[in-house]
Amino acid sequence: MDLRESISNQTHLSLSLAKHIIATNTQDCNLVLSALSIQVLLALIASGSKGPTQDQFLSFLKSASTHDLNSLSSQLVNGVFADGGPSGGPRISFANAVWVDQSLHFKPSFKEIVDDVYKAASDRVDFQNKPDEATNEVNGWVRKETNGLIREILPRGSVDGTTRLILANALYFK
Incomplete structure (x- = not known):
């Protein structure tokens, strides 16, 4: 797993999620979200799935394998969120x-x-x-x-x- 590429992919995904949520928010209110939190939960779901479902999650999360997702998530949970x-x-x-x-x-x-x-x-x-x-x-x-x-x-x-x-x-x- 190339850490730099994984981080770049997840940053792109997080920004895409945030843009989508902001664009579809029809209420006139403040909005706070953690796109990284969403990504981590989607990675967890991908780890528990198999076959075509897992393939779709991996494609959406721009990852080659659940091993790569889990490795990145582990580093985030243990380092960034310390x-x-x-x-x-x-x-x-x-x-x-x-x-x-x-x-x-x-x-x-x-x-x-x-x-x-x-x-x-x-x-x-x-x-x-x-x-x-x-x-x-x-x-x-x-x-x-x-x-x-x-x-x-x-x-x-x-x-x-x-x-x-x-x-x-x-x-x-x-």
């Missing part, structure tokens, strides 16, 4: 999470990528019988990862028995 912490640097938190319905299972290889490459929290929850509890768990995670700035990302009723998977990304910067 917290300045108590030393006086900027406070930054970049967190990912995956919740899957308890009727499904993480494939061991995907679980390893989720844990080791993306440093993502992962859990199996009961979307079918306890959707409100799953909603509360996701909202609690978001509240924790944003230091309480975002208290609710999923409104009541947004998760139901048809939900099978939730991917989340929280970016906190101060």
